[in-house]
Amino acid sequence: MTGSQHAIATSSGTTALHLALMAHGVGPGDEVITSPFTFIASVNSILFTGATPVFADIDEGSFNVDARAIEAAITPRTKAIMPVHIYGQPCDMDEINALAREHGIAIIEDAAQAVGATYRGRHVGTFGTGVFSLYATKNVMSGEGGMITTDDDRIADQCRLLRNHGMRKRYQHEMLGYNFRLTDVLAAIGLVQLNRMPEATERRRANAAFLNSQIESVATPTVKDGRDHVWHQYTVRVPQEMDRDDAVKRLEAAGIGSGIFYPAGAHTFQHIKEVVGDVEMPVTDRVAASVISLPVHPLLEHADLDRIVAAVNAL
Numbered sequence: 001m002t003g004s005q006h007a008i009a010t011s012s013g014t015t016a017l018h019l020a021l022m023a024h025g026v027g028p029g030d031e032v033i034t035s036p037f038t039f040i041a042s043v044n045s046i047l048f049t050g051a052t053p054v055f056a057d058i059d060e061g062s063f064n065v066d067a068r069a070i071e072a073a074i075t076p077r078t079k080a081i082m083p084v085h086i087y088g089q090p091c092d093m094d095e096i097n098a099l100a101r102e103h104g105i106a107i108i109e110d111a112a113q114a115v116g117a118t119y120r121g122r123h124v125g126t127f128g129t130g131v132f133s134l135y136a137t138k139n140v141m142s143g144e145g146g147m148i149t150t151d152d153d154r155i156a157d158q159c160r161l162l163r164n165h166g167m168r169k170r171y172q173h174e175m176l177g178y179n180f181r182l183t184d185v186l187a188a189i190g191l192v193q194l195n196r197m198p199e200a201t202e203r204r205r206a207n208a209a210f211l212n213s214q215i216e217s218v219a220t221p222t223v224k225d226g227r228d229h230v231w232h233q234y235t236v237r238v239p240q241e242m243d244r245d246d247a248v249k250r251l252e253a254a255g256i257g258s259g260i261f262y263p264a265g266a267h268t269f270q271h272i273k274e275v276v277g278d279v280e281m282p283v284t285d286r287v288a289a290s291v292i293s294l295p296v297h298p299l300l301e302h303a304d305l306d307r308i309v310a311a312v313n314a315l
């Protein structure tokens, strides 16, 4: 589906990130640059390798990591850049690619929310080593599960060995490895879901386009040039004068479910502060304090969308 040479199934997106980093040799003493505005797994997987996460603040329009902030964060210890295609919108891959090439740094894409998304016609997960999640809420799911995509035979081989106790031939252990396998039962569910993805993605896109055209009370999401967004989340920002908690309550009272992804940047958590210290991520802080994600899923009917718009415009 992505066009990559290898796709390696794992037990979760988190274990897929962990394996991808290890396959690239990321370990103690190395730095990995990533976004603080992400699900914590992006950062925890870096910590589990013994490497140090380094945060680059985000771009206020797309919520994705800012390529200029990545550039400023590069040091001689930088081993990898982990762009996170947040909400299903691809990051600035031309700029990130150029930085990676110039400095000889690997790209490990956290595409957990972006299966099906493309950047200038190229599928996310093919710009370096790609990582997807099949968790129950993701656009393609198996309940729990993950996937690594790569064109690099050596990286693929390392991921497969690390996934299964370093075993190529039965009971011959070439190296220390984990059990990060996906079960066959979950793979069967995932395959059916994968076949439904194109249609489900079209519905998400149509829903997002409708919401964008009708919502007036809050700032609607924007899509940067050259990207096909897959709308894992449809995320608005409340204006400064609006109380977000109050807005969430009023939506709830109107029967509209919403979510806050994410209420705090990864740089604010104690276990991460212990490693990176106090860092300032002002854009992430502002965004985290003002986002609300609204329903955009493929099962919404016209009447549902009308109700969502009415409730949001009444805020």
Ligand SMILES: *Cc1c(COP(=O)(O)O)cnc(C)c1O
Binding pocket: 012, 013, 014, 015, 038, 039, 041, 042, 084, 110, 112, 113, 133, 134, 135, 144, 145, 146
């Ligand atoms: C879901 C998610 C993950 C982790 O995937 P799991 O399958 O839940 O382990 C990692 N990064 C991001 C951005 C995610 O949304």
